[in-house]
Amino acid sequence: MGLLCLGTPLTWDETSKYADHVREHGITQFLHILDRAKDRHGDDFLWGDEIEYMVIAFDDETKNAKLSLRQTKILASLNKSITDLKADASDPMLTPDFHAEYARYMLESTPGSPYTGSIQDLLSVESNMHYRRLFIRRHLNTNQVPVTVTSFPRLGAPGIFTEPHFSPDGAKPSHSLFLPDEVISPHERYITLTTNIRSRKGHQVSVNLPIFNDDETPRPFVDPTIPWQRSLHPVDNGVALKDHIYMGGILFGAGCCCLQLTFQSCNIEEARCMYDALIPMAPIMLALTAASPIWRGYLSDVDCRWSVLSGCFDDRTAEEMGRAPLRENKYVIPKSRYDSVGLYISTDWNNKAAYNDINVPYNQEIYTRLVNQGVDKLLSKHMAYIFIRDPLVILSETIDQDDEASNYHFENLQSTNWQTVRFKPPPLQSPIGWRVELRSMEVQLTDFENAAFAVFIALLSRAILAFNLNFYIPISKVDENMSRAQKRDAVRQGKFFFRKNVLPPGCISPTMTTPSSSGSSSPLGWQDGNPPKEAKLRNGFPRVPPPPMPVDTPVEDEYEEMSMEEIFSGKGATFPGLLGLVEAYLDTLDINPSERLQISKYVDLVRRRANGSLLTTASWMREFVRSHPSYKFDSVVSQEINYDLMVAIDEMYVFLLEELSAFLTVRLQREGRLACSRAFTPRLRAIASEWTA
Numbered sequence: 001m002g003l004l005c006l007g008t009p010l011t012w013d014e015t016s017k018y019a020d021h022v023r024e025h026g027i028t029q030f031l032h033i034l035d036r037a038k039d040r041h042g043d044d045f046l047w048g049d050e051i052e053y054m055v056i057a058f059d060d061e062t063k064n065a066k067l068s069l070r071q072t073k074i075l076a077s078l079n080k081s082i083t084d085l086k087a088d089a090s091d092p093m094l095t096p097d098f099h100a101e102y103a104r105y106m107l108e109s110t111p112g113s114p115y116t117g118s119i120q121d122l123l124s125v126e127s128n129m130h131y132r133r134l135f136i137r138r139h140l141n142t143n144q145v146p147v148t149v150t151s152f153p154r155l156g157a158p159g160i161f162t163e164p165h166f167s168p169d170g171a172k173p174s175h176s177l178f179l180p181d182e183v184i185s186p187h188e189r190y191i192t193l194t195t196n197i198r199s200r201k202g203h204q205v206s207v208n209l210p211i212f213n214d215d216e217t218p219r220p221f222v223d224p225t226i227p228w229q230r231s232l233h234p235v236d237n238g239v240a241l242k243d244h245i246y247m248g249g250i251l252f253g254a255g256c257c258c259l260q261l262t263f264q265s266c267n268i269e270e271a272r273c274m275y276d277a278l279i280p281m282a283p284i285m286l287a288l289t290a291a292s293p294i295w296r297g298y299l300s301d302v303d304c305r306w307s308v309l310s311g312c313f314d315d316r317t318a319e320e321m322g323r324a325p326l327r328e329n330k331y332v333i334p335k336s337r338y339d340s341v342g343l344y345i346s347t348d349w350n351n352k353a354a355y356n357d358i359n360v361p362y363n364q365e366i367y368t369r370l371v372n373q374g375v376d377k378l379l380s381k382h383m384a385y386i387f388i389r390d391p392l393v394i395l396s397e398t399i400d401q402d403d404e405a406s407n408y409h410f411e412n413l414q415s416t417n418w419q420t421v422r423f424k425p426p427p428l429q430s431p432i433g434w435r436v437e438l439r440s441m442e443v444q445l446t447d448f449e450n451a452a453f454a455v456f457i458a459l460l461s462r463a464i465l466a467f468n469l470n471f472y473i474p475i476s477k478v479d480e481n482m483s484r485a486q487k488r489d490a491v492r493q494g495k496f497f498f499r500k501n502v503l504p505p506g507c508i509s510p511t512m513t514t515p516s517s518s519g520s521s522s523p524l525g526w527q528d529g530n531p532p533k534e535a536k537l538r539n540g541f542p543r544v545p546p547p548p549m550p551v552d553t554p555v556e557d558e559y560e561e562m563s564m565e566e567i568f569s570g571k572g573a574t575f576p577g578l579l580g581l582v583e584a585y586l587d588t589l590d591i592n593p594s595e596r597l598q599i600s601k602y603v604d605l606v607r608r609r610a611n612g613s614l615l616t617t618a619s620w621m622r623e624f625v626r627s628h629p630s631y632k633f634d635s636v637v638s639q640e641i642n643y644d645l646m647v648a649i650d651e652m653y654v655f656l657l658e659e660l661s662a663f664l665t666v667r668l669q670r671e672g673r674l675a676c677s678r679a680f681t682p683r684l685r686a687i688a689s690e691w692t693a
């Protein structure tokens with residue numbers, strides 16, 4: 001979750017005094033970055049995933065699955081192990097990175113170094129994820145397991161749900177009625193962020209999610225479990241809506257897990273194209289990965305986490321939300337700082353001005369300054385929009401920076417604008433280039449699924465570049481898709497705005513294998529009409545310039561509502577579907593049949609999620625709850641149901657472990673030991689003893 005430097009955080013009053021200072025120097029730092037990196041060209045396609053976990057502690061006697069708050073100890077132990085391993089492991093993939101996350105029950109892992117564009121690397125993603133999970137597992141107590149659940153079903157429900165247990169009475173930084181502050185990671189940055197978001201806003205951040213109306217759910221539903229007697233902070237009063245699950249406190253959002261992917265581009269232009277192309281993909285992938293139907297012990301009528309995050313990180317004041325006339329604040333800001341993207345930024349001619357059709361307030365002074373420094377208008381507006389926000393955490397030791405050598409103030413705002421897609425400039429003093437991060441996906445229960453979505457998006461990103469695909473639809477339609485994506489069962493029941501023709505003008509559908517006879521350039525933009533035969537995922541540039549745009553089609557005619565199946569499997573003569581595009585891209589690579597078979601397992605998962613023949617994680621969880629013998633069809637997800645759900649999720653992992661790659665087996669044999677975790681059921685113990693024999 002961004003910068004984690006040590007230091008002394010300023011109070012909110014002090015922080016706001018330095019807001020202009022941070023913005024001014026942040027932009028100076030950005031200009032220095034741009035100056036150094038704008039002509040940077042030729043970076044390879046490198047990419048990586050981030051996976052977030054919750055550590056669950058099972059109490060088999062009382063049938064309780066609790067959140068374990070041992071993050072600090074676990075991380076210390078993980079990092080010691082990594083340091084030891086680094087001393088003798090030459091393969092960086094054997095030494096993944098583990099990071100803290102906002103809640104003390106959370107961990108994040110990333111691969112030890114980014115994946116390259118080789119097919120071998122593509123096919124190692126799943127075992128890499130397995131390896132990281134098992135690595136964590138080996139550092140936990142015997143009753144604990146890491147699970148990749150997007151939202152913990154009973155977070156904030158009454159009763160003991162953390163180990164050790166802390167009372168939410170008197171929660172200070174978070175002012176939450178439901179959650180003890182001890183759940184927040186002890187790092188000062190997180191505590192300060194919590195206090196300052198609330199202070200800036202002027203009251204508690206909160207969210208009301210519609211309750212899932214089951215057969216026996218009381219109507220109207222007035223939540224009897226809200227601990228009003230704990231009303232330390234009267235602001236909670238009156239904000240809990242009936243027929244909703246009320247959640248107050250940033251942790252309800254910040255305590256969710258997700259799957260993020262970062263892709264390096266060969267230069268800034270390619271990164272801007274990739275950023276724009278992934279913007280319309282963000283809601284589509286959110287719907288497809290939906291995995292969070294249960295909140296604070298209730299089934300909700302949504303399947304995704306995003307609106308909770310949006311609400312919990314919304315530091316806008318009443319004035320900024322347009323609910324009071326502007327006095328103290330300068331702008332009415334339509335979106336939370338955790339929200340979908342505000343504007344497209346590519347200078348490609350495909351990016352018509354009409355697509356940026358929502359109100360994006362921006363800092364005029366910063367905009368003018370950037371434009372005067374020669375930065376084009378779109379990028380200037382993007383930064384001036386990011387910089388409309390205030391810094392939330394400032395450490396006293398970091399106020400004065402050498403703007404040529406530091407990107408600290410820039411990152412302060414950059415990394416606290418949590419949009420669905422992030423445009424990441426090259427960090428200073430690092431070999432890393434221009435990157436784009438897709439941040440909307442929900443984490444899946446198994447690494448097979450996480451790998452499938454990672455591999456699919458990696459391939460799609462290459463297809464976008466190779467075929468010069470155009471995914472543009474107006475941003476207002478992307479926003480509409482964001483809200484549709486989160487509805488219950490959106491994948492099967494929802495329709496989404498999508499572009500009718502994503503291929504460059506004059507191009508035949510890539511699912512057709514014969515090259516177009518018309519026109520001088522090849523159908524897919526390859527100079528000699530032959531795709532490059534290379535078993536490697538490549539950057540797209542230099543691209544063959546696309547033919548000039550035909551006489552304008554009105555923007556409203558460029559897109560239509562499609563089902564998820566149509567978006568993925570195609571519609572009509574012109575749209576081959578995202579899977580058709582990925583398959584066409586795969587056809588251009590020199591992959592052997594067994595590699596292709598392995599990739600097709602992942603592509604098939606995506607296909608089957610999209611056509612509804614496989615349940616999303618959210619639907620699976622909902623059905624699990626509704627078919628549990630003790631469920632009363634009243635939307636309540638009890639401690640026992642939650643326990644059984646977590647056990648089922650853990651058993652899924654144990655089952656998949658049987659299929660672990662040889663890579664892992666060798667690795668564990670060399671270590672000479674396996675942790676004895678609760679999940680080492682007789683079946684797993686048998687596998688484990690085989691390995692270590």
Ligand code: ADP
Pocket residue numbers: 001002046047048049050110111113114115260262263264431432433435437
């Ligand atoms: P953040 O939390 O800021 O989004 P992380 O450092 O947690 O970022 O994760 C960054 C991801 O980017 C990791 O998966 C990492 O492997 C990947 N990565 C690292 N270097 C590069 C690079 N040069 N190009 C693309 N991806 C990279």
Ligand code: MG
Pocket residue numbers: 001050052101108
């Ligand atoms: Mg994270």
Ligand code: MG
Pocket residue numbers: 001002050099108
């Ligand atoms: Mg990260």
Ligand code: MG
Pocket residue numbers: 001002003
């Ligand atoms: Mg980070």
Ligand code: MG
Pocket residue numbers: 096097111112113
């Ligand atoms: Mg690393």
Ligand code: MG
Pocket residue numbers: 050260437
């Ligand atoms: Mg990230």
